[in-house]
Amino acid sequence: MISEEKVLELLKGVIDPEIGLDIVSLGLVYNIEIKEDSIDVTMTLTTPGCPMHATITEWVKNILWQEEPDKSINVNLVWAPRWTPELMTDEAKKELGF
Amino acid sequence: MQSNSIVTAYAPPFKIVAKYFIAAIIDFVILNFLLMLNYKDITGFYFQPKILAITHLLTLGWISMTIFGAMFQLVPVVLETKLFSEKLADIQFWVFLLGVIGLVTGFWNFDTGLHLNASAILLNIAVLIFAINMIGTFIHVKKWNVTGWYLIAALIYLIITAIAGFLLSYNLWHPYITINHLQYLKLHAEVAVIGWVTMVVMGVAYKLIPMFTLSHGYSMKSSKWAFWLINIGLVGINTFFHFKNNVIEILVSTLFIAAGIAFFLFQVYLIYKNRLRKKRDIGIKYSVFSFYMLGIVTLFGLIFSFTDLSGISNIYLIFGYLVFYGYLSMLIVGQMYKIVPFLAWYHKYSSKVGLEPVPMLKDMFNEKYALISYYLMTTAIITTTASFIFNSQIALLFSFGLMFLGSLIFTFNIVTILRK
Numbered sequence: 261m262i263s264e265e266k267v268l269e270l271l272k273g274v275i276d277p278e279i280g281l282d283i284v285s286l287g288l289v290y291n292i293e294i295k296e297d298s299i300d301v302t303m304t305l306t307t308p309g310c311p312m313h314a315t316i317t318e319w320v321k322n323i324l325w326q327e328e329p330d331k332s333i334n335v336n337l338v339w340a341p342r343w344t345p346e347l348m349t350d351e352a353k354k355e356l357g358f
Numbered sequence: 359m360q361s362n363s364i365v366t367a368y369a370p371p372f373k374i375v376a377k378y379f380i381a382a383i384i385d386f387v388i389l390n391f392l393l394m395l396n397y398k399d400i401t402g403f404y405f406q407p408k409i410l411a412i413t414h415l416l417t418l419g420w421i422s423m424t425i426f427g428a429m430f431q432l433v434p435v436v437l438e439t440k441l442f443s444e445k446l447a448d449i450q451f452w453v454f455l456l457g458v459i460g461l462v463t464g465f466w467n468f469d470t471g472l473h474l475n476a477s478a479i480l481l482n483i484a485v486l487i488f489a490i491n492m493i494g495t496f497i498h499v500k501k502w503n504v505t506g507w508y509l510i511a512a513l514i515y516l517i518i519t520a521i522a523g524f525l526l527s528y529n530l531w532h533p534y535i536t537i538n539h540l541q542y543l544k545l546h547a548e549v550a551v552i553g554w555v556t557m558v559v560m561g562v563a564y565k566l567i568p569m570f571t572l573s574h575g576y577s578m579k580s581s582k583w584a585f586w587l588i589n590i591g592l593v594g595i596n597t598f599f600h601f602k603n604n605v606i607e608i609l610v611s612t613l614f615i616a617a618g619i620a621f622f623l624f625q626v627y628l629i630y631k632n633r634l635r636k637k638r639d640i641g642i643k644y645s646v647f648s649f650y651m652l653g654i655v656t657l658f659g660l661i662f663s664f665t666d667l668s669g670i671s672n673i674y675l676i677f678g679y680l681v682f683y684g685y686l687s688m689l690i691v692g693q694m695y696k697i698v699p700f701l702a703w704y705h706k707y708s709s710k711v712g713l714e715p716v717p718m719l720k721d722m723f724n725e726k727y728a729l730i731s732y733y734l735m736t737t738a739i740i741t742t743t744a745s746f747i748f749n750s751q752i753a754l755l756f757s758f759g760l761m762f763l764g765s766l767i768f769t770f771n772i773v774t775i776l777r778k
Contacts, residue, residue, distance in 0.1 A: 273712060279572070279635070280718050306572065315708065322712030345634050356572070357636030 262328055267292050267299060270327055274319045281355060283320075287347025290338065298332045299324055304343045368434035370441045372705040376776065377451055378427025379698060383769055385419035385458075386687070390762040397755045401746075404674045405540065411465035416682050417550060418458045418481070424690050425558050426450070426488060429509070431701070433495055436505050436565050442494025446487050454484035461527075470530035478524040485520040489513060504581050508561025511589060515553025518596065522546040537602055545599040551681060552615055553592050559689065560584060560622050567626060570642065570696055571633035580625035587618030612663045619656045623649060639720075640728040644692025647736055651684035672746035679746065683761070684739050691735070691768055695728060702775050722778055723771040731771070734764035 271289055272282040283289055283303065291302040301320055317335040324333045345358060352358075392412055393400060399408045426447075434441045441447065460477025464470070492513050499506060523546055529535045535542055564581055567573065594611030598604040626649055638646070658677060667673050699722040707716040738760035745753035 275711075275718065280720055319711040324712075326712060355637075356634060358634065 262294060262299070264292050264294060266327075267294065267301075267324065270323050271301070271320065273323050274316070279356070281348075281352050283316075285349045285352040286343075287349070287352070288343060290341075295331075297330075298334055299328060300334045300336060302336045302338055304338055306343050368438060368440050370430050370434065370444055370447070372701055374444055374447050375427045375431045375701060377448075378423055378430070379694065379772075380776075381451070381455060382420050382423035382427065382690075383694075383772055385415060385423060387762075387765050387769055389415050389420060390758065390765045394755065394758040394762050397758055398751060400675065400754065400758075401672060401749070401751075402675075404678065405543075407465055407468040409675075411462045413678070413682075414465060415458070415462045416687075417555075418454075418461070421555060421682070421686055421690065423454070423458075424694070425555065426454070428562065428693075428697070429492070429558065431697070432562060432565070433492065433509060436503070436562075437495070437499045438501060439495060439498040442491050442498075446491045450484050450487040450491070453480055453487065457481035457484055464527075470527065472531075474527045475524070475531055478527040482520045482524050485516055489517055504578060504585070505561040505565050507585060508557050508564075511585070512554050512557035512561065515549050515557060515592065519546060519550040519554050522549065537600070541599060545595060548595050549592065551686075552588065552595075555686060556619075557588070559686075563622075563626060564629075566693065566696070567629050567645070568633075570635075571630060572635045573629045573633040576628040576632045578625070580621045580628065584618045584621035584625060587614050587621060589618075591615035591618060609663055612660065616656050616660050619652065623653055639695075640725055640732060641692045641696035643729075643732055644688050644695065647732075648685050648689035648692060651680060651688065651739075655680050655685055670747065671749050676743055676746045679742055680739070683742070688735065688739070691731075694768075694772065695723075698772055699723060699775050702778060706778070717778070722775045724774065727767050728771055731764040731767035734760050734767070738764060 268284055268289070272284045275282045276286065279286070286306070288305060289301065289303045291300075293300040293302075301324070303320070305316065317337065320335050321333045324331075345353070345356075348356070348358070389412065392415070396408055396412075399406070400412075404410075404413075430441060430447050457477050457480030460480060461474065464474035464477050467473075492509075496506075496510065522542065525535075526539065526542055526546055529539055529542075533539075560581070564578070591611045591614030594607060594614065598607035598611060601607075630646075655677065658680065661667070662673075662677065670676075699719050703717070703719055703722055710716050738757050741753060741760065742757040745751075745757050
């Protein structure tokens with residue numbers, strides 16, 4: 261079965277094209293649950309009300325489906341706890357000049 | 359992610375926006391080339407055929423063309439509704455383009471009869487088509503926000519600008535204005551720059567700056583103050599310019615507008631201060647320069663309306679140049695460096711994310727070249743102003759040359775992005 265590390269590695273391929281950073285480094289991925297027939301990703305976005313929800317979740321699904329075509333991929337978008345810049349990795353903070 | 363939000367399911371096809379942007383950029387290059395070629399004629403009072411022609415090439419072909427394209431993209435996204443008609447946006451493009459070419463050649467040859475007037479009518483038709491398209495879009499909006507109010511106001515001022523423009527061109531054919539042609543020209547210009555262009559700039563800035571800089575947690579109170587102060591000032595301008603003895607009234611209106619712009623700049627400062635992205639990329643560099651310029655020209659305009667500066671040579675040209683190049687052109691170039699790569703990227707690669715490797719936005723163009731064009735353009739703005747002040751034609755030619763070169767590099771970068 262696919263490991264959580266592998267899922268995280270794959271999700272690093274989902275990149276905010278503007279910021280140039282991936283959703284994992286930005287600290288947007290809160291939880292990953294790998295089950296027999298599904299992968300559940302709990303994540304947030306930097307701002308509530310972002311009209312791009314559908315596209316981003318689509319990207320996440322695309323990337324995981326590629327690897328695990330037999331599992332159903334569920335993306336659970338949450339707003340609590342709210343994203344803060346502190347959730348970013350050190351590299352990401354540096355990249356943003358934080 | 360917030361920064362992705364200039365594209366949504368509501369956005370119109372890329373080709374509509376791209377058409378407007380490409381036309382605008384070609385216009386910008388031609389404009390800079392014409393300035394370089396005719397540098398000897400760019401001097402003295404502003405009411406001269408070539409200066410009027412170039413001013414309209416700039417305000418219509420470059421600035422308004424960009425705004426139309428940007429609004430077709432942003433209005434549906436920001437107000438969460440579909441554009442009323444893509445077909446109308448396409449028809450408007452051709453009518454407007456024809457109108458711009460007609461008006462500019464009309465001014466250039468000072469053919470103020472049918473040629474100029476027919477062109478002015480074409481431009482009015484284009485504006486009418488735009489208005490229908492916008493109103494058709496606005497009526498479906500469910501959730502209004504600050505940006506929406508600014509855009510509605512801008513649309514009203516665009517219509518006033520266009521009608522006033524036609525009435526002025528008709529007056530050159532069959533004089534009928536009893537007060538003073540130049541007084542009405544001032545009305546036309548002020549409503550155009552402050553009412554139409556700056557209202558759009560402000561409304562859109564409240565959305566785009568936080569998006570581009572990842573800014574959170576600031577108050578938006580100043581944006582509301584700015585809105586009311588500027589609109590009160592503009593209503594004043596639109597009223598009192600119809601009278602002969604209007605000095606005090608116009609001064610008061612101008613004060614309102616200047617105060618409104620100050621509130622806007624304060625709002626931008628608040629957003630900028632709260633940004634998470636500390637690194638300033640090329641788009642932000644241009645924009646910061648532009649907002650400083652907006653502050654300077656506002657101060658300049660205030661001093662201008664309180665004191666007589668006509669002793670300084672080329673004073674009107676300096677003021678106009680700083681408004682149109684220092685403030686507006688630099689903002690447009692900066693915002694295009696942000697928006698075009700994103701739209702092009704989204705258009706080509708969005709559906710491929712996760713399926714194959716896709717480039718990053720910063721790989722879409724050469725940032726080094728962009729930086730060179732930034733230094734060329736900003737230097738050109740300073741040296742052009744100095745050339746006007748010291749009345750040096752050679753320095754003016756050199757400065758226009760710098761701007762032309764800068765615009766070529768900018769165009770090269772945009773072409774690279776579109777071909778990526």
